[in-house]
Amino acid sequence: MSLYFLKLTQRERHRAGFAAFFNGYFLKGTCKMKKIIMGLLLIIFVSPQTVSAGIVAYDNMPNNTYQGGGNWFGQSGSGDFFKLAQAFTPSTTGVVNLVELGAYGIASSNVGVSFYTDNNGVISNFPLWVGVTNNILGSLGSIASMSVNLGPMLTSGTQYWLSVDSSSPVQSFWNRNDQGASGGLITSFNNDAWISGYGDAFAMRVTMVPEPVTLSFLSLGAVIIAKRRRS
Secondary structure, eight states, X not given: OOHHHHHSOHHHHHHHHHHHHHHHHGGGSOHHHXXXXXXXXXIIIIOGGGOOSOEEEEESOTTSOEEEEEEEEEEOTTSOEEEXXXXXXXXXXXXXXXXXXXXXXXXXXXXXXXXXXXETXXXXXXOSEEEEEEEEOOSTTOOEEEEOTTOOXXXXXXXXXXXXXXXXXXXXEEEEESSOOOOOOEEEETTOOEEEOOSSXXXXXXXXXXXXXXHHHHHXXXXXXXXXXXX
């Protein structure tokens, strides 16, 4: 492996590897295959902003259902402040654009959403990304959907932590999932040290927009499968 290749950024290495894969395999294919691949490349690399819907990268409430039990977060009437966090591992590499929680409340609330890296199974001291989303939490059984503007870039197969808090004087409630998923449920009181939580993992779903290189490999994989099925 050359020294030049080692000096490349991760994204540049991905692009270089994709180029080598493309030149070594697909240029040997049929004219029809070449046209399909070139079309995919134009869609992905020339206009990546058009791929904005995103894909679900983590979901422990696939049926939009969850348990009745959980924990409060936000500011109580006595002034105590609570925030909650949940470990998760995304299935794809990309930028977060939507967070959905099995959470509810009784008042409009500005919900703080933070992402942390993982430090040997423990949440890191400093957040990777912090944002605030205006959200009206519904009643028990509803799904709190929060759009994330310019969210963090997360890597597939790497564990992260999602934390939520609320500036509302009325606390909100984050329920546990009903899929049997665990994941290091933790909670913090008054911004002090994080401590162990209780029971199953909180109900949550994270949607991400895949980076162009990741999306291109997913698209190429679909083309290969379709080609083999026809042969």
